[in-house]
Amino acid sequence: MLFLQTTPPFIEIGARALPGVVTTCGSPAKDYILEVNGGGVLLADFDGDGRLDLLLVDGSTGERARKQESGLPPRLFLGKGDGTFQPAGAAWQLEGGRFGMGGAVGDIDNDGWPDAVTTQWGPTRVIRNEGGKGFREITTEAGLGAGSWGSSAALFDADCDGNLDLFVVNYLDFDFARIGSRETGNCRWKGHAVMCGPEGLTPLPSQFFRGLGNGRFEERSKEAGIAGVKPGFGLGVMVLDYDRDGDSDLYVANDSTPNHLFENRGDGTFAEVGFARGVSHDANGREQASMGIACADANEDGRDDLFVTNFSGENNVLYLSAAKGLGYRERSGQAGLAAPSLPLLGWGTSFADYDLDGRLDLFVLNGHVYPQADQPGTDTSYAQADLFHRGLEGGKFGSAVLSDSKPAVSRASAVGDLDNDGDLDIVAVSVEGPVRVLLNQAAHGENHRWLRIALRQPGKNRFALGARVTLEWKDRQQGAEIRTAGGYQSAVAPEVHFGLGSRPAPERIRVRWPDGIEQEFACAGLDRLLLLERRP
Amino acid sequence: MSALSLLLAALLLAQVPATELDPRLLPRGDGARWKDFDPAKLERSVLPAGMEEVQRALLAQDYPRALAALHAVLRQTEDFPPAWHQLGVLYFRLQRYGDAVVCLERYLELVPQRVGDTRVLAHGYYSLGEYARAKAHYERVLERNPKELEALRGHALACMRLGESERALSELDAVLALDPRHADAATWRASLLYDLERLDDALAAAALARDLDAFQPKPWFLLARIQADRGEEKAAEEAQRRFEELSVISQELRAVENRLLYRPGDRLLLRSACELHRRAGNRTQLRESLARLFRTDPSSVELRLYGLELTAGLGDEAAARLLAEQLAQLAPEDVLVWERLEQFYASIKDRKLQIEAGERRLRLRGK
Numbered sequence: 001m002l003f004l005q006t007t008p009p010f011i012e013i014g015a016r017a018l019p020g021v022v023t024t025c026g027s028p029a030k031d032y033i034l035e036v037n038g039g040g041v042l043l044a045d046f047d048g049d050g051r052l053d054l055l056l057v058d059g060s061t062g063e064r065a066r067k068q069e070s071g072l073p074p075r076l077f078l079g080k081g082d083g084t085f086q087p088a089g090a091a092w093q094l095e096g097g098r099f100g101m102g103g104a105v106g107d108i109d110n111d112g113w114p115d116a117v118t119t120q121w122g123p124t125r126v127i128r129n130e131g132g133k134g135f136r137e138i139t140t141e142a143g144l145g146a147g148s149w150g151s152s153a154a155l156f157d158a159d160c161d162g163n164l165d166l167f168v169v170n171y172l173d174f175d176f177a178r179i180g181s182r183e184t185g186n187c188r189w190k191g192h193a194v195m196c197g198p199e200g201l202t203p204l205p206s207q208f209f210r211g212l213g214n215g216r217f218e219e220r221s222k223e224a225g226i227a228g229v230k231p232g233f234g235l236g237v238m239v240l241d242y243d244r245d246g247d248s249d250l251y252v253a254n255d256s257t258p259n260h261l262f263e264n265r266g267d268g269t270f271a272e273v274g275f276a277r278g279v280s281h282d283a284n285g286r287e288q289a290s291m292g293i294a295c296a297d298a299n300e301d302g303r304d305d306l307f308v309t310n311f312s313g314e315n316n317v318l319y320l321s322a323a324k325g326l327g328y329r330e331r332s333g334q335a336g337l338a339a340p341s342l343p344l345l346g347w348g349t350s351f352a353d354y355d356l357d358g359r360l361d362l363f364v365l366n367g368h369v370y371p372q373a374d375q376p377g378t379d380t381s382y383a384q385a386d387l388f389h390r391g392l393e394g395g396k397f398g399s400a401v402l403s404d405s406k407p408a409v410s411r412a413s414a415v416g417d418l419d420n421d422g423d424l425d426i427v428a429v430s431v432e433g434p435v436r437v438l439l440n441q442a443a444h445g446e447n448h449r450w451l452r453i454a455l456r457q458p459g460k461n462r463f464a465l466g467a468r469v470t471l472e473w474k475d476r477q478q479g480a481e482i483r484t485a486g487g488y489q490s491a492v493a494p495e496v497h498f499g500l501g502s503r504p505a506p507e508r509i510r511v512r513w514p515d516g517i518e519q520e521f522a523c524a525g526l527d528r529l530l531l532l533e534r535r536p
Numbered sequence: 537m538s539a540l541s542l543l544l545a546a547l548l549l550a551q552v553p554a555t556e557l558d559p560r561l562l563p564r565g566d567g568a569r570w571k572d573f574d575p576a577k578l579e580r581s582v583l584p585a586g587m588e589e590v591q592r593a594l595l596a597q598d599y600p601r602a603l604a605a606l607h608a609v610l611r612q613t614e615d616f617p618p619a620w621h622q623l624g625v626l627y628f629r630l631q632r633y634g635d636a637v638v639c640l641e642r643y644l645e646l647v648p649q650r651v652g653d654t655r656v657l658a659h660g661y662y663s664l665g666e667y668a669r670a671k672a673h674y675e676r677v678l679e680r681n682p683k684e685l686e687a688l689r690g691h692a693l694a695c696m697r698l699g700e701s702e703r704a705l706s707e708l709d710a711v712l713a714l715d716p717r718h719a720d721a722a723t724w725r726a727s728l729l730y731d732l733e734r735l736d737d738a739l740a741a742a743a744l745a746r747d748l749d750a751f752q753p754k755p756w757f758l759l760a761r762i763q764a765d766r767g768e769e770k771a772a773e774e775a776q777r778r779f780e781e782l783s784v785i786s787q788e789l790r791a792v793e794n795r796l797l798y799r800p801g802d803r804l805l806l807r808s809a810c811e812l813h814r815r816a817g818n819r820t821q822l823r824e825s826l827a828r829l830f831r832t833d834p835s836s837v838e839l840r841l842y843g844l845e846l847t848a849g850l851g852d853e854a855a856a857r858l859l860a861e862q863l864a865q866l867a868p869e870d871v872l873v874w875e876r877l878e879q880f881y882a883s884i885k886d887r888k889l890q891i892e893a894g895e896r897r898l899r900l901r902g903k
Contacts, residue, residue, distance in 0.1 A: 190631065191555030191600070191798045199791055256787075275776060276764060283727065285757030285779065287787065313631075315665070327765070329731070333697050342665035376558040377632035379664060 009355060009388050010426065010438035012405035017084040017418075017437035018054075024072055025059040025432045029371065031181040033197035034121055034174050035062060036369040037151060037235070038347075038411030038431040040102030040489035044114040046092075048132040051079035052416045052493055053088070054427060056435060057100040057118050065121070066176050070096035074103075074118055074127070076135065083419035083439050091134025098122030102412060102489025106155030106164045108142075109215035110460045117166060119150030119489070124168050128215055143217045148204050149174055152237040154485040155211075155465070156248045157514055158224070159268030162460030163213030167226075169234035169252055170204035172197065192372040198233040198255050205231040206252060206260075210268065213460060220268070229272045232257035236488040238293040240304045240481060241468070242277070243326050246516045248466045251279065253290035253308055253488070276327070279306060279319045283330035288314045292413075292488035296351035297479055298360050299395060304481065307337070309346025309364055309488075312373070312380040316341035316349075316364060320395075337362070337389060340399040343380045344387070345369065348413025348488050352424045353499020354440055356448035359391030360499075363402050365428055367409035383407040386428070402426075403438045412489040417497070422450045422527055424497055429489075449500040449526045454493075455482055457513060457534035463494035464534075466514040471498055471506035471523075478506075500526065554600035555798065557607045559623060559638045565615030567646035573617055575653070584613040590622060597800040597828075602626055617646045621653060628656050630797055633663040652680030655687040662690060667697040685714055689721050701728055719749035726758050738762050751818040753782035785816045801832050803839075810846055819852045826855075837867045841876060853884055860889075871900040 014021075026035025040057035047053060053076060060071025076092040077085035103118035113129040126142035127135050139145055149171045158165040180186065185196035208224040209217035221227040232254025242249045247264040254260065258280035262270035274280035281287055289311035298305040303321040306328065310316055315338035319328035332338040344366040354361045366384035373382045386402035409431045418425040423440040430436070442448060451471070455464035463482065470479035480496035505523040511532060512518045521532050567573075586609035593602035606623040609616065624639030640657035644650070655677045661670035674691035677684060692707035705728055711721040726741035739762045746755035756779035763772035792808045799805060806829040813822040826843045833839060840863050847855040860877050867873040874897035881890035 188795055188798060191553075199787075275760070278761060281757065281783075283731070285754045285783065287783065325765070334699055339665035339667060339697070376556055377627070377630070377635050379632065379634045 006390075006400050007441075008401050008403045009390075009442065010403035010440055012403050012436050013083060013439050014405075014434050014436040018077060018435050021056070021075075021077070021435045022433050023056065023058045023429055023435060024061060026062040026065070028432065029182065030195050030369070030431075031183065032062065032174075032176065032179065033172070033195050033201070034065065034099065034149075034176075035059075036195065036431060037101060037171070037489070039100055039429050040118070040412050041414045041427050041429050041435070041486075042103050042105050042116055042118075042491040043414040043416045043427065043486075043493055044105045044116075044484070044491065045079075045493065046076060046114055046116075046129055046132065046135075047078060047088075048113070049078075051081040051420070052418055053078050054085055054414075055103070055105075055116055055118075056429075057103055057120075057489070059101070059432075060096075060099040065099050068098070071099045071120070072096055074100060074116075079418060081420050083425060083437055085437075089134075091130075094127065094135055094137060097125055101150060102152050103491060104153040104155045104166065105484045105491035106465060106494075107462060108155065108164050108166075108211055108213075108217075110163070110213050110462070112462050114463070114494075115215070116491075117153050117155065117168075119153050119168060120147075121149045121174060123147035124150045124153065124166075126215070126217075138215055142215055143219075144209070150207075151235045152485075152487075152489050154237045154239050154250065154483075156239045156250075156483070156485070157211075157461055157466050158208070158248060158264060158270075159210065160247060160266065160515065161213075161268075162514075163211040164461060164465065165211045165268065166209040166217055167237060167250055168207045168209070169237045170206055170231075171235060171255070172233050173202040173204055189370055189372065190375075190378050192370070192375050192378070194370045194372050201233075203231040203233045203254075203257060205229065206234055208268075208270075224268055225270045225272075226262065229260060229262075232260060234260075235291050236293045236308075237485055238295045238306070238487055239466075239483045239485045240295050240306075241466070242304060242321075244303055246512070251293060251295070251306055253293050254287075255291065256287065256289045258287045259290055259308065278322070278328045278330070282314070282317050282332075286314070288317065290317075291345075291347045292349045292364075294349040294351045294362055294487055296360055298351065300476070300478065302477070302479060307349060307351065307362060309349050310341070312343055312345040312368060312378075314342075315339070316346050331395075335395055336392075336397045336399070340387060340389075344384050345380070347411045348428065348486075348490060350413065350415045350426075350487060350492075352415060352497055353391070353450075354388070354424055355390065355442045356423055356444065356450050356499040356501065357391075358499055358501025358503055361391045362389040362397065363387065363413075363426065364389070365402075365410035365413050367411060367431060381407070383409050386410055403436075405436055405438070408433075408436070412486070414486050414490040414492050416493050417452060422452070423499075444527070447502045449503060451498045451500065451523070451526060452495055452529040453498070453509065454495040454529065454531050455511060455513075455534070456531060461514055464511075464514055465494055468512045469496050469532075470510040470512075471500075472508050472510055473503065473506050476503075495529075554603040554607075557603060559607075559610075559627070559635050559642075562607065562610045562642075563614040564642070565613075565620075565646050567615065567617075567648075569615065570617055570647050571649075573647045573650060575618055575621075575650075578618065584609050584616055584619070586612070587616075587619065590619070594622075594626075596831075599626060599630060599797055599800060603630075615646060617643055617650070620646065624660075625656050628660055628663075631663075631794075633660045636660040637664070651676050652684075655684060655690060658687065658690055658694075662694055662697075667694050670694040671698060683714060685711060685718070688714070689718070689724075692721070693724060696724070696728060701732055704728055717748055719745060719752065722748050723752065723754050723758070726755065730758055730762055735762055735766055739766070751782060751816050751821065753779050753786050756782060782816060785812050788812055803829065803832055806832065807842070810843075814846045814850055817850060819847075819850060819855065822846060822850060822852070823855050835866060837863060837870065837873060840866065841873070844876065844880060848880055848883065856880065856884070869900060871897055874900060 023039040042055040058072035073096040076088040099121035116127040187196035236253035250262040252260040261274040292309040294307040348365040388402040389397035423442040426438040428436040590605040620643040627636035637660040658673035671694035696704035708725040722745040729738035742758040760775035878893035
């Protein structure tokens with residue numbers, strides 16, 4: 001494996017960025033599986049000031065959860081534009097739910113403001129953005145309210161009607177009364193007594209809700225072909241148009257069960273094709289304990305590739321689109337991404353050109369689920385270093401420690417330009433404890449060019465989720481899709497980021513809007529945020 | 537080591553669960569007295585007292601007990617190479633690869649001339665993702681034992697992980713030349729060929745791998761993938777179906793076997809293993825799992841009745857007949873056993889034994 005000798009590319013400024021802000025996920029002893037997945041992080045410009053804000057989805061304590069008392073509320077922190085945040089005022093405050101996990105961001109009522117959906121052990125919640133002035137929970141009005149244990153969620157336009165639809169990934173059927181604890185459940189890992197699950201427990205199917213465009217949803221899991229699929233222990237979700245047919249497909253990372261690829265038939269109904277496309281198992285035919293998903297066109301063939309984080313003892317998996325057909329091949333080892341991940345348990349991850357050298361990089365947040373990982377003989381540890389995989393020549397990656405922060409028990413992450421300097425920063429949630437903000441220390445200048453591109457279109461789906469932006473030069477193309485799904489219990493801003501290295505400005509920028517119409521735009525310059533508005 | 541000091545060491549260790557014993561904390565030995573060490577020529581008189589307990593525990597597959605016993609031996613006799621070797625191999629079996637590496641490196645510190653014994657050390661490096669180190673160590677082992685099958689196979693896999701696909705292929709070919717029935721080598725060969733997009737070769741290799749071990753999911757997985765890529769949809773779907781059946785069973789089996797490592801005599805787990813092999817239709821593995829189950833109570837009639845149920849249900853007449861004979865010997869006066877035997881012989885249409893069993897049942901009932 002190639003370990004780079006380098007100073008960490010990110011520095012941790014959590015104490016300054018989010019002073020005293022912590023999340024809770026049950027007890028530190030982790031007696032139950034409910035207590036191990038951590039909270040969620042949703043990035044969006046909720047107040048419309050041009051700076052990214054952070055909606056933090058928090059959990060609960062085991063004691064409150066047992067008594068069915070409300071958990072800790074999701075909290076909004078307004079970005080100051082320099083990587084730091086301040087608590088939002090009373091208008092943005094929300095009630096505690098049951099036991100929060102993650103969520104999704106999107107404009108569900110077509111008013112031009114990003115709304116939020118949060119998942120939890122309990123009913124999925126819908127939170128309306130009141131014109132950038134505050135939040136209002138509209139779960140009941142929205143037609144949701146039932147639910148079990150949602151982990152990740154995605155807002156996207158499945159049926160191409162312009163209204164955002166909702167996909168909720170569910171984990172498992174959890175009940176304190178029925179599931180043994182670490183002490184009573186007789187569950188072992190490497191000989192050590194640990195919390196029970198997910199093996200032996202009941203996975204729950206994902207759910208699909210058709211958006212009506214006014215903040216309301218109708219469950220259509222059965223009609224969409226989601227309910228009939230053999231469920232997995234769902235944890236992560238990614239929206240991508242994997243087959244380049246113009247509609248949005250879904251990839252779901254399942255824990256200890258085969259991963260799913262839901263191919264959109266173009267009308268908001270889906271066929272599960274994970275096995276057929278080679279992304280359900282690793283190259284050995286083993287289902288893995290998958291958590292997070294990163295997605296980008298890593299091999300620059302015009303189709304998005306997938307990277308999935310997995311349990312310790314299993315390597316993280318890179319699926320590259322095959323040269324022929326619509327399938328994928330696992331290329332983790334060849335890319336140098338397998339060996340470094342073997343002792344680690346990966347969660348949040350994302351592709352981007354973090355060092356602005358013109359090649360995609362990756363990071364992975366790590367942390368074990370068992371505190372017992374610190375016992376002898378486990379070949380791993382509870383707190384772990386987060387890794388940065390720098391893109392090298394020939395499709396390979398070199399690995400280094402991500403940041404100067406101490407090893408942590410990391411979970412979800414979201415990426416965005418928090419300090420508006422043109423490189424991408426990271427918010428990292430741990431299973432419990434302080435929320436970390438990792439500021440990118442990339443060099444800037446003539447060999448480190450970049451572009452951020454956001455789209456706007458009139459009417460529905462104003463942020464153009466599902467559109468594809470392609471930078472075109474004579475000898476090269478670089479494309480990316482507008483999405484807010486963050487891969488694992490997280491959401492990101494609806495924009496794309498390109499690192500260009502020393503490349504000149506692209507000759508043109510091609511946008512394929514969500515309805516399939518293509519338009520070309522001139523590039524007004526580099527090192528800037530371009531807001532491209534759809535022409536009539 | 538005196539019996540008293542061994543007892544003290546054992547008492548001390550009993551306070552710590554075997555799983556929490558850390559080999560790094562064991563004292564380092566000096567290899568001065570082992571310059572000519574050859575395990576085959578080891579005399580009984582030099583064996584530390586605790587090694588008999590180690591052997592008993594290993595024979596009983598009671599790994600936690602074997603761990604504790606080996607730690608006790610090495611606390612007292614830290615320079616005894618076979619104990620380090622045994623402990624390394626045991627840790628590897630328990631999937632504690634870092635610990636396995638520590639022990640086998642200590643073994644080599646004591647007896648560097650015995651590098652040929654340490655392919656498991658290379659397996660350990662490999663399992664930790666240290667492929668270059670694994671490859672180098674396999675090469676050291678192969679220098680001593682060029683035809684060491686598992687070292688050759690391991691070397692091939694390390695080469696594969698390091699991107700040396702052609703070399704890995706030729707080494708897997710060498711394994712198969714030495715042992716044409718090596719199912720695992722055949723499976724990896726198919727996997728590599730598929731990876732190299734040599735679909736025709738990969739298909740033939742995967743079919744061979746499946747024929748060598750039809751109960752492993754991976755050959756079916758490869759067949760399904762390769763056939764799908766070749767556009768042979770129907771065959772691909774059939775292979776996928778079988779793969780999915782075997783994959784579920786294999787995952788459950790791994791979970792059961794992992795638990796059995798630490799609870800070797802757990803009959804519930806052993807029964808689960810038997811059930812899973814029955815579900816897969818794997819007669820050989822069912823026989824082996826039943827043998828493990830019977831070892832927990834060699835005279836149990838109930839366990840043999842259970843075994844008869846499973847083997848007969850799977851159509852393994854030879855194994856079922858053997859169990860029927862054992863039952864007749866173990867419970868000659870048990871009317872229920874003879875009733876079951878009568879049914880069994882009827883089911884396989886062995887009229888002579890069916891009648892004999894029926895008469896025996898009637899005689900016993902008459903008593």
